[in-house]
Amino acid sequence: MIKSIETLLVDIPTIRPHKLSVTTMRTQTLVLVHMVFEDGIESWGEATTIGGLNYAEESPAAIKTNMDTYITPLLLQEQPKNVAQAMWLLDLHIKGNRFAKSAVETALLDAQAQRLGVPISELLGGAIHSELPVAWTLASGDTAKDIAEAEQMISDRRHRIFKLKIGSNPLQDDVKHVLAIKKALGDDISVRVDVNQAWTELEAMRGIQQLQDGGVDLIEQPLAATNRNAMKRLTDHFAVAIMADEAVLGPNNAFELAAGHYADVFAIKINQAAGLRNAALVGQMAAVAGIDLYGGTMLEGSIGTLASAQVFATFPNLAYGTELFGPLLLTDEIMAEPLQYRDFMLQLPQAPGLGIAVDKEKVYKLRTA
Numbered sequence: 001m002i003k004s005i006e007t008l009l010v011d012i013p014t015i016r017p018h019k020l021s022v023t024t025m026r027t028q029t030l031v032l033v034h035m036v037f038e039d040g041i042e043s044w045g046e047a048t049t050i051g052g053l054n055y056a057e058e059s060p061a062a063i064k065t066n067m068d069t070y071i072t073p074l075l076l077q078e079q080p081k082n083v084a085q086a087m088w089l090l091d092l093h094i095k096g097n098r099f100a101k102s103a104v105e106t107a108l109l110d111a112q113a114q115r116l117g118v119p120i121s122e123l124l125g126g127a128i129h130s131e132l133p134v135a136w137t138l139a140s141g142d143t144a145k146d147i148a149e150a151e152q153m154i155s156d157r158r159h160r161i162f163k164l165k166i167g168s169n170p171l172q173d174d175v176k177h178v179l180a181i182k183k184a185l186g187d188d189i190s191v192r193v194d195v196n197q198a199w200t201e202l203e204a205m206r207g208i209q210q211l212q213d214g215g216v217d218l219i220e221q222p223l224a225a226t227n228r229n230a231m232k233r234l235t236d237h238f239a240v241a242i243m244a245d246e247a248v249l250g251p252n253n254a255f256e257l258a259a260g261h262y263a264d265v266f267a268i269k270i271n272q273a274a275g276l277r278n279a280a281l282v283g284q285m286a287a288v289a290g291i292d293l294y295g296g297t298m299l300e301g302s303i304g305t306l307a308s309a310q311v312f313a314t315f316p317n318l319a320y321g322t323e324l325f326g327p328l329l330l331t332d333e334i335m336a337e338p339l340q341y342r343d344f345m346l347q348l349p350q351a352p353g354l355g356i357a358v359d360k361e362k363v364y365k366l367r368t369a
Contacts (some may be wrong), residue, residue: 001038001079007067007103008032009060009369012301012330019141020165020196023051028330029060030301032363033067033103041114044358045106046304047099047271048326055196056272056298058099064369067100075104083108083123087275098250098274099298105275106307106354114353120310121348124280127313131345132295133321135161135192136328141169143177147184154189158328160344161190161321163220167198171207179214192218192320197246199223201230205237212240218265218294218320221245232262241265241320243294250274254282258289265320267296268312271304276311283315295322302327302335305346306354313348322346334363 010030018025029052033045047067053059074093080086086108090101106120113120121127136159138146146164153159164181166174174193182191193216199207204222211219218241223230225247235242244263248254250273257263266286273279283293295312298304305324312322324346327339336357340347349355 002075003036003038005067005072005075006034007064007072008034008363008367009064010334010363010366011368012332012366014329015331016140018137018299018329019139019168020051020055022196023054025051025299028299028301030334031060031063031099031103032303033107034360034363035107035111037111039115041111042360043107043110043114043353044303045103045110046300046307047103048298048300048304049099049271050299056099058097061369063097063100066097070094071097071100071104083112087277099271101274102271102276105277106270106303109276110353117352119348119350119355120276120307120353121313124276124311124314127310127348128316129313129348131347132309132312132318132324133161133344134159134325134341134346135163135190135321135323136325137163137165137194137323138181139165143180146181150181150185150189154185157343158341159325161192163192163194163323165196166193167195171199171203175207175210178211178216182215187215191216192220194220194245195222197221197224201227201233204230204234208234208238208240212238216240218243220267221247228257228260228262232260235261235263241292243267243320245296248272248282250278251281251285254285258285258291261289261291263291265292265294267294269296269298270308270311271298271300276307279311280314283311287315287317292319293317294320295324297323297326299326299329301330302333302339302356303354303358305339306349306356309346309348310354332366334359334366
């Protein structure tokens, strides 16, 4: 039985300003769910989002309020027998709230995996990969700084895939910025862009052609998530891969996108999918439809990053890698030991549950709400 559920907000500064088309992040608010069970097991989930309400419809404050007011009382009253029953119960009584549901499912899976003495990935069919390639986002907005940062990452053997956040500047300024970085890093290094829905279709037609000609190998969510038909036109028109991110919200939505082949690649995010099992299902549907996969992030801390990695490790093919660099963007760590990044890969821990213990004392010391 579940003894207690507590939702905590933890503010951690970023190592540098992180510029997106929708906001510039200087602090990340981690939304953490801590569960304690009658058998003594303690588990964790994470529902972190990006930039308050600038990116998604769930803010940290709203997630905590809905957890405290609706979700926690429901789970404590009903005491579901297993993960599937708990998530069915939430879907029955709680509309929306995908991020909160993902955190709850993560904590429940973490607890069950600890009881069984296995990693969470074993509850999802088992891991195929013991390490995952990780991209780094260059988001200072300064070309020279971004080049120097990328070159240092390559030298340290930490990253060789780089994503650039664009869309907040005039189109030609962004294109010039990206192509200068691509030229400096060379053909052996993967450079992608994330527009975060900022372009119109006409801007996308102009911008993507130049980026494709310059050797950029992936264009992420160039148009509004609701503009599906235009996304399909871009996908059909260009040779460079077009990726859907904000447009991919869960199994039902992903099924429609996959059936119509509205994109070449899906970014899979456990929070946007409302949980790990849903994220796995989205990945399976994409694979059946011939759509490549990319392991996405909401710039979570280590808990959400590990939960995502447990899912992504079960995918046979992650053609475009992952972007599970969230903990590296933060100035502080909440785990008993940091995640291991080496040789351009995130190493998956093999211990039960999430794989690494949470430093509970530190989390409660850092909490802001």
